[in-house]
Amino acid sequence: MSADEKPRIRRLPPVDRRRRRPAPFNQRPALAGLGEAPEWRGYPPGPVHPPGLFPDPDPAPVPGCGRCAQLADDRTAARAAGDYSAVSDANVLIRRHPGH
Secondary structure: OOOOOOOOOOOOOOOOHHHHOOOOHHHOHHHOOOOOOOOOOOOOOOOOOOOOOOOOOOOOOOOOOHHHHHHHHHHHHHHHHOOHHHHHHHHHHHHOOOOO
16 A cells, blocks of 8 residues: 555445344243233332331430430430441440340
8 A cells, every 4th residue: 555545444334223123022032922011010119118127226215214314425426426336336225225
């Protein structure tokens, strides 16, 4: 090729766009014989949580108990500081505080 010749660009044949589309629902090999696609019914209303799966996030301290009040104050301070591990620990200790 000399310096004044342009390089030839190899062109591909045109693509038949009809062949690039996915097969209809009832013509797919794994779904053959199932008929038409099921009617779209939308998304489910929301998550379902069985009762008792998640405990109350913040148990209430027992009125008149100094230890429960202290744990509740510690929990509030830990939440303000972003220490959610300490918040969880305080919740467990309030739930398991003996004598209540």
